[in-house]
Amino acid sequence: MLIDSPHWISIIILLPILGAVASFLWRQHIVKIALTTATGTVISVGILSWQVISNGVQCYELGAWNAPLGIELYVDGLSVLMLLVTAVVGFAISIYASAYFEGNKSKHFWPLWLFLWSGLNALFVSSDIFNLFVTLEIIGLSAVALVALSGGAKAITAAMRYLLVSLLGSMLYLMGVALLYHSYGTVDMVLLSLRTEMNPAMWLIMGLMTVGLLLKTALFPLHFWLPAAHSSAPVPVSALLSALVVKASFYILWRLWIVVFPLDNDAQVGLGFILGVLGSLAIVWGGVKALQQTRLKLLIAYSTVMQIGYLFLAFPLASIMGWKAALYFILAHAIAKTAMFMVAGNILIHKGHDRIADLYSTVQHLPLTIVAFSLSGISLMGLPPSGGFVAKWLLLEAAIVSGQWWWGIVLLVGGLLTGAYVFKVLGYAFIQENSTNEPRPIGISKRMEWTALSMALFAIVLGFIAPFVLGIMDIGSPFTKGSL
Amino acid sequence: MRKIKLKILEKKPSLFTRLTLGILMFLLAASLAYAVWSLPTQALGLSAEVAKNVEMSGVSNPVTAVLLNYRSYDTLLELGVLLLALFGVWSLGGVSANKSSFVNPILDFLSRFLVPVFILFSGYLLWVGGFAPGGAFQAGAVLAAAGVLLFLNDWQLERKYSGFSLRFVLVLGLVLFVAIGFGFVFLDRVFLEYPPQLAGGLILLIEAAATLSIGISLAALFLGRDPSVKSDSKIDTGVHK
């Protein structure tokens, strides 16, 4: 049966690559090719997820060579959810972009984005730390090129900085890979998890790989490249970067932390404390900075700096519930942030600017867009009913169970800060003013308003289907030591 | 070629900064050295595994066996990275090449002489890769060198080849790799698995296509723009500082 075939795991990687190539070759049909590829990829990911949900973990030995000689692909519940959120966000952004880009930009956008999608899928199913480096590079290079796509000094310099930072991060990671291989003779995560032990080389490996990936994830104080890159990119790209790309490096760090690094519970709590502190600082810093911004896109970019902080609060908790909270933060943030950037895009096209103080009357002209902003804001604040709320609830529970209630305070502070900047924007958008010297607002495509709203609604729905999602997370028990 | 100012006013960083950084770098190097030092002096790594399976791989050069058989997935993705870089560079619009009126006669003569040699050598490297150091990337690099030489001589790709045909050659390596890798899925094998008796031939085929694509991609990266698009007047400011 086609649907039971084990090869879907390779198809989800190959299909977007071939789509990228096809859209590069036949430029006159680019949007058709791209949307077909996007649909095909979503269906493939759906089939793969269904297989994993019904039959459990999937393993695929590429070239029929098993580890350590060959490369194995591996899909468990965590991978499935990452693939699914990539598919949902990716599909929505494809729809949105098909209305957003035109002409020359479109010609360059689709091959790059489909490559990025392929890289993300490849990353989430890989269990080989060197192969992860290659996928990380695919993601990094396509992301940089996508940022530069909007042209102009701001975007180009942001892309340049992003590229340098991304390369530095990759190299630090690769140094870790080199040392790991020469210490243990394999780059396969499963085998590494059986072999690694604490020794001086291991301390350094952990340090190098962690900071390399932190740099790519833009955790405070290494976030310096993110606001410029995320705010100057074209809107669909900003959404991709905030929703998916920063999560990719986080995902690797996460897997390493749980599986590869030889950390017992005490070590996880101890070392995790550093990450937890940095995460808390990111929340406060990102929140306050977001509040100070006068441009909507920059505000949203700083909000990403803040939201990344939440992911790291799970590290010191070192419990399965904490990890689940982190995963729910990833899902909720990915969906809500996509919606929020789409909102910014709609406003940008409609008004010709994104100055927060001049957003008046937006609610009259773009009611659906403002609803989308409010809904995604609710999810980011962690108010019910939303995905963000479930994540906060889980994290608080985990914090209290492990006796580290102080992370809960950070959570509440973060919620208030988010509330402040969301309502700052809404407050301006609700003002009604009939000014005559304003250039006539431009009508925007219904498709763009609706994708934004659908994403925002999905961020809310995520709050209602938690048991289902949390159930998927248990497949292959990715959060227990020695799994994978 | 557009020139950029190489010398800029770089204030020398303060002694404090340099000292701090120096100490940090020393610490980094020292700890790395300590880590490397602490590794066992002898480690087989995977060489035994590589050697054991090399007969099944279709080639006798272990590096090529790893690159195109055991870990061919990495190589496939890496061809993707190269193509991706090209997409990226082309998406930047490129800075147009100013037609220089003067062609260096020595360079011209040398290139006429060298380009065929380079192509021949590239073919040799490709073929030798099966059993000795060499292979698609080395061959591709030499091929690209020939292209660079031509570009330096103000050689231009004929217009009718610079569109679809060029793009087709650029993606050929990747597409053929995927096609052959996935082809055997229909014969009940997994992705990138070749029957051992066919492996040698298939690998050579993939490498040949890859060499072509890599060579042309690298040369195209050197050119820095999509030759089928007339230089974008907005980007080509021609500002020369």
Add this chain to the structure above:
Amino acid sequence: MNFDLNTFYLLAAVGLPLVLVTALMIKPRAKTLIYLAPWMALPSLLLALLMPVDSVIEVPWLLLGSFIGLTETARVFLFFTSIVWLSGGIYALGYFENKVKNATFFIWFLLAMAGNFGVIIAQDMLFFYTFFALMSLSSYGLIVHSRTPEALKSGKIYIILVIVGEMLLFAAFVMIMRSVASIEFTLVREMFTHLEENNLIIALLLLGFGLKAGIIGLHVWLPLAHPVAPTPASAILSGAMIATGLLGLMQVLPLGEVELPFWGAFMMVIGMTSTFYGVFVGLFQNNTKTVLAYSSISSMGIMIMAIGLGLVSPARWSLVSLAMLVYILQHGFAKAALFLSVGVFAKPMTSNITRFVFILALLIPVLSLVGAPLSSAFVAKKILEGQLYLSSSAWSEWVQVFIPWSSLATALLLARFLYLIWSKTIKVHKDSKKEQDNLVPKTMWMSWLFLVVMVVLSPMIVLFLGINTGSILELISVKALIRFSTTITAVILLSYIAWYITKRHPIPESLKIPAGDLLIAVEKYILPGIIKSLTHSIQTVQKSSRWLVSYVNTAIDSGLGFVTRYMGELDKKLKEWTVAIVLLLTIMFIFILFAWRL
């Protein structure tokens, strides 16, 4: 998956409004959809009437695993809430002349409706909290519907308080969750005594729910939000949504199980204060809807007092809660009817006869709120008093004095309301064609009259819903009749005196209490006062020492700007490669050190 029919009915009642919201978003110009909006309350009404009570169902696939169902309390709430939503909605159909233009109103309306019903059927904290937030946040859309500056300002205050309230409740729920390890209300109530920080939890709950119920100090949003919201929205806010604050307290607090003398006493004092405070401030208002908002604050005060009574003597709770349910039900109908009447009387009537009939009808909710015999409020207060004779608590005497006086206060405030509405009714000229066109739409007065009828029937409804209050007729005594007529006479006399005096000597503007009393006071008097005294002291210092002043001035000048600038500087610094990578290496070395020490 456990999925029985009851689960389906319960979720459908909450889900249907949401389905219609989606439909309305897709086709905001579809008139049929808008006309459907009020009827989305009907399934809940049927549910309240037909669903077996005390069926708590576990729904494991929803949220993090939910419990829903109808208890005795929930049924009463669901009944009157759905009726208020139904009539409010129908009223709104007439209220908005251009329904298509006001489609957004119905979107918020339906969202808040779903939230309200969800809160009522919730039997666990998470489900409750989720829908409580949905309701509170969507109400923002109702309040700012007109988009006038006042509406936006009230909306802003409302939303700030809502967010703060949500955070407090969230903190309380998580703390409960931590010790009870369950979110189900029944378990929460049982386990409450074993909670470690139960004082803190109760304080948080009281603040969170008090905001919704408008207890004194937390009431400031009410009189600001109600007048600016469209009339049907204020009716629903005051008739239905305000009561969810009480419902929350009744669901979580261990009423009837544990004696909490301090908190009981505290709530009684707070409740009684709210009752009289609301009336006092309300008497000075000129806007009919503001007066009603204050009256709601006053009524909620009585209910808070009753909850306090339940905490003081748990043995009495079963009957006290009966009284509460009866009172809340009737308050919902009556208050919603009064709000709706504002819109009805703002338009000309066909004839003076109609007007007369309408005025008579208007008296019904007024009198029943005051506690006229045969009304539910009368029954409720009777039950409360009856309890007190049996109770030995020191509080009983206080309450015995409180109840008649509260009736008098309510009556006074409502007299003010009647006066205002009377002075504003528009006299009709029979032959004026223009005014004929501008008559009250049928939907408006019919839904209003429907609520009035509900007020009349409420004692019967209470019995029908299975609350055994005993025969009403037995409760009526000569003493009660005398007491009621005394109250009414007193009110008429007092009102006349007040009218007479103010006619000659109008209350000076400076003495009038603005709507939003406390908040405005802080904004208008206290803050400027502080600033004034600050500047004054600075001036004094200036005279004595110059350098100090310049220092203070700069400090004030910089103020928060200092933080901003400092952060900006730091952010710029972080962008420098040197700083960024030194930080990176530092983090790495800290990491290595930690790993080494482990």
Add this chain to the structure above:
Amino acid sequence: MTPAFLYALVGIVLFSIGLYGLILYKHLLRKILAINILGSGVFLVMVALAARTGDAVPDAVPHAMVITGIVVAVSATALALALMLRVDAETGQAVLPEDREE
């Protein structure tokens, strides 16, 4: 000290020098070169340590990985150089805004 370690140490030194250059130099071309030096250091460590097999044939896997790594580095460098040209064209200087000195 075996030659393998000696080469690895050289790789480490290259790595540190590359990082030092990446931080201190402002011209983008130098930054890009610094990243390349840094990368070469990593590759050298990887390749050098592969010679610890004890016989003449080194471990082939790190060699293959380094070839992959080099191609990735070449691609990234190409993109970086193209970006640098654009930065220069847009701002008149091949320098990141935070490093500009005026």
